[in-house]
Amino acid sequence: MAAYNIVGKGVPRVDGPDKASGKAIYTVDVSLPGMLYGKILRSPYAHARIISIDTSMAEKLPGVKGIVTGRDLRDVRYAFVDTPHYPADEQPLAVDKVRYIGDEVAAVAAESEAVAEKALALIKVEYEIIPAVFSAIEAMRDDAPLVHDEQLEGTSAWEEWGVTKRKNITASSYAANNVSGRTFVQYGDVDAGFEEADHIREDTFELKATAHCPMEPHAVVASYDAVQDKLHVWLSTMGIFLKRFFLSKTLNIPASKIRVHHTYVGGAFGGKIDLFPYEFCAAYLTIKTGQPVKIELDREEVFMTTRQRHPMNITVRTGIKKDGIITAQDIKVIADNGAYRGSGPVVIFLCHGFSFPVYNVPNYRYEGFSVYTNNPIRGPQRGHGAPQIRFSIDSHIDLIARDLGMDPLEIMLKNARKQGDVIPNGDVLNSCGLTECIKGAAAAIDWKNKRRQFQASPASTGRFRRGVGISICSMFSGAMYYPFASAAIIKMHDDGSATLFTGAQDIGQGSYTTLSQVLAEELGIGMEDVHVVAGDTELCPIDLGSFLSGTALVTGSAVKLAAADAKRQIMESAAELLGVDNIGELDAFNKKVFQRQSPDNYVTYQQAIQASVLRKGGNPIIGTGSYKGYEKTDRYPSLSKGKGLFTGAYGFAAQTAEVEVDTWTGKVKLLRACTFHDCGYPLNETIVRGQIHGCSSMGQGQALSEEIYLEEGQLFNASFLEYRLPISTDTPELVDGIVISQEPSGPFGAKEVGEGSVAGMLAAVANAVHDAVGVRIKSMPITPEKVLRALNNPT
Amino acid sequence: MKKVIKLTVNGMEKELLVDVHSTLLDVLREDLGLKGTKKGCNQGECGACTVLIDGNPVPSCSLLAVKADGKDVLTIEGVAEAGKLHAIQEVFNEKGAIQCGFCTPGMILVTKKLLDDNPNPDEQEIKEAIAGNICRCTGYAQIIEAIMALAGRKQVR
Ligand code: FES
Numbered sequence: 001m002a003a004y005n006i007v008g009k010g011v012p013r014v015d016g017p018d019k020a021s022g023k024a025i026y027t028v029d030v031s032l033p034g035m036l037y038g039k040i041l042r043s044p045y046a047h048a049r050i051i052s053i054d055t056s057m058a059e060k061l062p063g064v065k066g067i068v069t070g071r072d073l074r075d076v077r078y079a080f081v082d083t084p085h086y087p088a089d090e091q092p093l094a095v096d097k098v099r100y101i102g103d104e105v106a107a108v109a110a111e112s113e114a115v116a117e118k119a120l121a122l123i124k125v126e127y128e129i130i131p132a133v134f135s136a137i138e139a140m141r142d143d144a145p146l147v148h149d150e151q152l153e154g155t156s157a158w159e160e161w162g163v164t165k166r167k168n169i170t171a172s173s174y175a176a177n178n179v180s181g182r183t184f185v186q187y188g189d190v191d192a193g194f195e196e197a198d199h200i201r202e203d204t205f206e207l208k209a210t211a212h213c214p215m216e217p218h219a220v221v222a223s224y225d226a227v228q229d230k231l232h233v234w235l236s237t238m239g240i241f242l243k244r245f246f247l248s249k250t251l252n253i254p255a256s257k258i259r260v261h262h263t264y265v266g267g268a269f270g271g272k273i274d275l276f277p278y279e280f281c282a283a284y285l286t287i288k289t290g291q292p293v294k295i296e297l298d299r300e301e302v303f304m305t306t307r308q309r310h311p312m313n314i315t316v317r318t319g320i321k322k323d324g325i326i327t328a329q330d331i332k333v334i335a336d337n338g339a340y341r342g343s344g345p346v347v348i349f350l351c352h353g354f355s356f357p358v359y360n361v362p363n364y365r366y367e368g369f370s371v372y373t374n375n376p377i378r379g380p381q382r383g384h385g386a387p388q389i390r391f392s393i394d395s396h397i398d399l400i401a402r403d404l405g406m407d408p409l410e411i412m413l414k415n416a417r418k419q420g421d422v423i424p425n426g427d428v429l430n431s432c433g434l435t436e437c438i439k440g441a442a443a444a445i446d447w448k449n450k451r452r453q454f455q456a457s458p459a460s461t462g463r464f465r466r467g468v469g470i471s472i473c474s475m476f477s478g479a480m481y482y483p484f485a486s487a488a489i490i491k492m493h494d495d496g497s498a499t500l501f502t503g504a505q506d507i508g509q510g511s512y513t514t515l516s517q518v519l520a521e522e523l524g525i526g527m528e529d530v531h532v533v534a535g536d537t538e539l540c541p542i543d544l545g546s547f548l549s550g551t552a553l554v555t556g557s558a559v560k561l562a563a564a565d566a567k568r569q570i571m572e573s574a575a576e577l578l579g580v581d582n583i584g585e586l587d588a589f590n591k592k593v594f595q596r597q598s599p600d601n602y603v604t605y606q607q608a609i610q611a612s613v614l615r616k617g618g619n620p621i622i623g624t625g626s627y628k629g630y631e632k633t634d635r636y637p638s639l640s641k642g643k644g645l646f647t648g649a650y651g652f653a654a655q656t657a658e659v660e661v662d663t664w665t666g667k668v669k670l671l672r673a674c675t676f677h678d679c680g681y682p683l684n685e686t687i688v689r690g691q692i693h694g695c696s697s698m699g700q701g702q703a704l705s706e707e708i709y710l711e712e713g714q715l716f717n718a719s720f721l722e723y724r725l726p727i728s729t730d731t732p733e734l735v736d737g738i739v740i741s742q743e744p745s746g747p748f749g750a751k752e753v754g755e756g757s758v759a760g761m762l763a764a765v766a767n768a769v770h771d772a773v774g775v776r777i778k779s780m781p782i783t784p785e786k787v788l789r790a791l792n793n794p795t
Numbered sequence: 796m797k798k799v800i801k802l803t804v805n806g807m808e809k810e811l812l813v814d815v816h817s818t819l820l821d822v823l824r825e826d827l828g829l830k831g832t833k834k835g836c837n838q839g840e841c842g843a844c845t846v847l848i849d850g851n852p853v854p855s856c857s858l859l860a861v862k863a864d865g866k867d868v869l870t871i872e873g874v875a876e877a878g879k880l881h882a883i884q885e886v887f888n889e890k891g892a893i894q895c896g897f898c899t900p901g902m903i904l905v906t907k908k909l910l911d912d913n914p915n916p917d918e919q920e921i922k923e924a925i926a927g928n929i930c931r932c933t934g935y936a937q938i939i940e941a942i943m944a945l946a947g948r949k950q951v952r
């Protein structure tokens with residue numbers, strides 16, 4: 001492996017000093033002169049028709065400057081999934097019906113938050129309550145109330161972007177049996193595969209909804225400049241271009257008339273991708289009133305209305321040979337996407353997408369349904385489907401191993417995909433360190449000695465019992481979603497330093513730092529010579545956005561290409577100064593271009609740039625680069641059939657966990673967690689470790705304590721006291737292993753690191769609990785109650 | 796109803812006319828423009844709004860500003876001196892203890908209190924000291940590492 005100067009090092013974050021000193025500006029910190037404060041009126045009912053809305057009293061309240069209701073916005077539709085097959089089903093404010101508790105009904109902008117709050121109380125809404133449905137399985141029954149019975153039409157985002165409309169797709173009129181999406185994938189001969197098997201097992205698992213809980217609540221500031229006809233917005237987001245696109249589409253104004261300004265994002269984890277009604281309303285109300293409008297959600301609104309992870313029921317059936325080779329697998333997933341489609345069709349596609357790159361299953365069938373209910377809306381959350389599917393499959397594999405009297409490690413190693421494998425959709429695993437991850441994570445937890453399964457008397461009688469478990473996972477490194485690519489611009493300064501213009505958003509994952517490292521390494525300058533201008537739609541070129549773990553690979557590649565472009569121009573200018581004909585004879589490092597044969601013959605970047613301005617028609621040297629996962633546009637993944645190429649590279653991880661179960665209280669304590677992640681190449685070791693820890697902590701929360709409590713659509717634990725996130729004292733002993741597989745398409749070999757390993761903790765913990773006390777918990781999270789109940793009624 | 800209060804904020808004396816219902820957090824952020832103190836929950840559960848009052852960590856969202864009358868308040872903006880980052884701030888950044896940064900101001904102030912009282916805490920003491928401050932990004936490991944690295948150092952102040 002090449003030795004690098006800057007990438008690979010744990011250099012401190014470039015945004016660290018601002019964040020450490022309180023100078024970093026987040027959306028909620030933006031204050032503008034004459035700013036109004038907005039509040040949203042929400043539905044108190046899970047399913048009701050709106051008979052009438054009367055805003056007259058509220059309008060008369062002194063200090064109220066603007067009110068908007070669904071009646072003003074009849075035709076506005078948008079959605080995270082907006083394809084010919086799945087037309088947009090969301091509206092910024094409810095028009096005829098409300099579909100969940102928290103659904104937006106009206107918005108008010110007023111001189112103070114207190115006045116806005118008062119105005120909400122003065123809006124009279126008459127509802128007719130109608131029957132509601134709160135579970136996906138019930139919602140699929142023939143007699144269930146329909147959550148969506150409207151006709152949906154319109155041009156989708158994809159068609160506007162030139163993606164060919166598939167023939168014969170009649171935009172679905174309404175969702176029969178509340179099914180909002182279906183994915184069906186099959187390859188090989190599943191029946192024959194099961195026939196070939198020596199052992200067949202089927203298990204069903206259940207996962208509850210969880211919340212993202214970014215520490216920064218969602219907020220927006222919108223300010224319309226009527227003179228320039230320009231809408232300025234500050235918002236807490238993972239993708240500025242995606243938000244601009246949605247705002248442009250919903251407000252029906254050209255994208256160039258909207259400027260998203262940079263602010264720092266206080267955590268996102270998937271929960272800040274979608275366009276939210278409060279954002280639309282702030283924009284609408286600033287245009288209406290001519291004054292800036294700020295809307296800040298409180299923590300309860302964040303819990304209720306900014307998306308949750310999909311609760312799911314998952315059934316896995318596997319046929320396996322005596323020697324542990326899988327012959328067939330049949331997977332069924334039912335996901336409750338809540339009152340609107342949200343990312344329903346995507347998550348059921350991704351459950352497949354994160355299932356099939358892991359084990360080589362020759363005969364495979366997958367069917368997933370996303371279903372409407374009158375629950376809060378579900379959307380992407382770190383791993384987006386991976387925790388659910390990996391929990392189910394790897395709990396099931398552990399059970400199979402017990403049936404066969406085998407070590408689950410052996411089954412995993414025998415069936416794990418390898419470098420060079422072409423997986424059934426055509427994606428090639430050009431880098432795959434999965435086997436190394438499994439071996440590393442197992443060794444780190446001392447698998448052979450700690451696994452009780454192998455011990456002479458596994459059933460201990462003590463109160464506290466320990467066990468270990470393992471799970472493995474995979475994640476995309478970016479995928480095809482608007483705006484489909486990333487670009488970067490590098491402006492050279494007179495002194496040889498550079499400013500990077502990137503549309504990427506640092507949501508805490510450290511992208512400004514890693515992208516700066518890529519730039520500095522490629523261009524041959526120091527970190528102190530890199531300046532970053534980011535997250536502003538006016539100043540920066542398009543960017544895929546910080547989701548689906550694409551920043552390192554896609555944006556990183558764009559930055560690397562831009563740096564190479566700038567470097568080439570510097571070298572061309574230097575070649576003239578040095579009297580060298582062929583720039584192939586030159587090398588550049590440390591802001592100097594020199595002749596490889598005689599390094600003393602050099603010019604500084606400063607000299608080369610000055611010469612370029614003077615001699616090359618004033619060219620100050622600006623490097624540009626762009627990158628897209630795939631060249632071909634006709635191979636976008638199909639959500640419903642799982643065809644097409646999915647991603648440029650898969651990240652892989654293995655997670656082992658050691659737990660201690662208190663058999664008196666049922667409490668499970670995570671003692672030790674070892675995560676081995678194949679991230680291709682760690683651009684910044686400190687940041688990569690931080691991503692691994694963050695994933696592992698979120699996985700720990702989901703495995704042991706995090707759960708949204710809903711009773712008939714009403715959320716009961718919208719606070720950090722009742723929704724239990726891991727706190728410092730829960731931190732286990734952590735071992736992180738970084739597996740280097742050198743992804744050929746990634747910048748310096750890098751690929752995904754920020755999401756994949758969140759998925760491994762769930763089954764690792766469930767399997768460890770089984771190892772410790774011999775009971776199997778098939779539903780997440782593993783609460784003390786469930787453990788005690790299982791201990792009292794061993795099956 | 797409004798009331799005049801006196802606060803010493805980051806060493807500067809302030810006389811302020813505040814609404815009796817305003818929290819110290821809102822007064823710091825809105826009246827004094829000290830936006831470094833963060834509002835994560837506004838209900839005393841996350842620690843993002845932590846400031847030091849007379850040297851002790853307090854969630855400023857849960858204290859009415861009038862109750863802080865006459866007190867000495869240190870916010871994150873007062874931790875660096877003369878533009879130079881405090882050792883805690885430096886080491887937090889070096890060790891990866893900062894990701895999105897939203898919990899960071901509160902974490903740093905709690906750490907300051909811990910190290911002021913006990914310059915040599917062990918891992919368990921560190922975990923307990925920051926137990927009231929939620930961090931969703933880091934999983935705490937690098938925060939704990941950072942504080943361990945600071946332990947035993949001679950503090951700047
Ligand atoms: S904002 Fe004060 S504790 Fe959360």
Ligand code: FES
Pocket residue numbers: 215266267508892893894895896897898899929930931932933
């Ligand atoms: S760094 Fe994001 S919450 Fe701690």
